[in-house]
Amino acid sequence: MTSNNIILVGMMATGKSTVGAILAEELGYELVDLDHVIAESEDRSIPEIFAEEGEGYFRRLESETLERMLQGEKRVISTGGGAVLAAGNAELMLANGLVVALTADEEEILARVSENLDRPLLAGNAKERIARIMEERRDAYRFAHCTVDTTGLTAVEVSQHILMHQRG
Numbered sequence: 001m002t003s004n005n006i007i008l009v010g011m012m013a014t015g016k017s018t019v020g021a022i023l024a025e026e027l028g029y030e031l032v033d034l035d036h037v038i039a040e041s042e043d044r045s046i047p048e049i050f051a052e053e054g055e056g057y058f059r060r061l062e063s064e065t066l067e068r069m070l071q072g073e074k075r076v077i078s079t080g081g082g083a084v085l086a087a088g089n090a091e092l093m094l095a096n097g098l099v100v101a102l103t104a105d106e107e108e109i110l111a112r113v114s115e116n117l118d119r120p121l122l123a124g125n126a127k128e129r130i131a132r133i134m135e136e137r138r139d140a141y142r143f144a145h146c147t148v149d150t151t152g153l154t155a156v157e158v159s160q161h162i163l164m165h166q167r168g
């Protein structure tokens with residue numbers, strides 16, 4: 001690994017954005033929330049992009065934005081849960097920073113997403129969809145350098161685990 005970036009990957013609602021903000025503050029790094037960068041560049045929300053352009057368009061934008069953001073240094077990059085899916089993105093992340101996967105058990109994810117309905121892939125029956133997506137992505141986050149199970153932990157505790165990994 002040649003770069004000092006930290007890249008957070010993992011299922012929706014595992015705390016990537018919240019933990020990313022704490023890490024960036026703690027390290028004095030730039031915070032890059034990929035979904036925010038995409039929404040800003042498009043001047044519309046993620047649900048709007050999905051509804052108006054479809055998932056394929058969003059995924060292309062996500063991969064392009066990820067590649068661009070990985071070119072910097074001293075960044076904490078929080079990715080959307082599906083950013084690991086496109087071919088090549090995992091290798092790109094591994095080559096450009098410390099990749100940390102956040103996990104949580106299904107009940108905790110369901111409890112957390114119920115507070116925020118801004119996730120187009122969960123529209124309808126969130127419980128069923130989460131179960132299906134978790135099954136589909138069972139191995140998708142295994143490529144990370146390290147994994148933190150966030151179940152029952154606060155975002156500050158998760159950040160402390162990651163800083164320990166980073167400092168070796």
Ligand code: S3P
Pocket residue numbers: 010011012013016017035046079080081082083118119120121
């Ligand atoms: C997605 C996760 C979302 C967002 C989009 C698709 C996914 O980000 O990128 O709704 O495919 O898992 P979060 O992981 O921050 O919820």
